[in-house]
Amino acid sequence: EAQVTQNPRYLITVTGKKLTVTCSQNMNHEYMSWYRQDPGLGLRQIYYSMNVEVTDKGDVPEGYKVSRKEKRNFPLILESPSPNQTSLYFCASSRGTRFEAFFGQGTRLTVV
């Protein structure tokens, strides 16, 4: 089954404790991206990747890092999480930006 898998689904952590949210797709897609979704602000793009070893900042990259060492994986790293990064995070993949995007189930992150 074609899918985008994020882990974990839920995470509560403390300020400053490094964490990684994993994202994996099994569709051989070149394009992957991370979004955060907050009430009233919609989906805002954090980082995106057009292919392996190619990443670029989205609208809200501050406080986040990504890497794309393999085509299927695109982890999101928060090196020193802060409470303002409490949000619902989504990973997405597609054949390219002109094709439909497939989204993961979401990761609800709470930073206390």
Add this chain to the structure above:
Amino acid sequence: SQKIEQNSEALNIQEGKTATLTCNYTNYSPAYLQWYRQDPGRGPVFLLLIRENEKEKRKERLKVTFDTTLKQSLFHITASQPADSATYLCASNQAGTALIFGKGTTLSVSS
């Protein structure tokens, strides 16, 4: 900067009526627009894509139009049902840049 906007945050209609949602874009000319459905706490799910040279596209009870003169796309759900209640997002980008989304319109269909 390029912007994509959905003017209505919420739309309430009665079962059986046609729901019409609007998406406007500014500062760019997208080659296509996409529409997604999102249920609470879940990831968006792709519904339809329409290209700039297509005036209209249909899929079952869904219809999308693309008016490059008005810089607008309309999304219609005919014979709406309570199960259609969800948030609907439009999305697009310029060539080579990231896919961006509007904030969404939350549709509520009452029986």
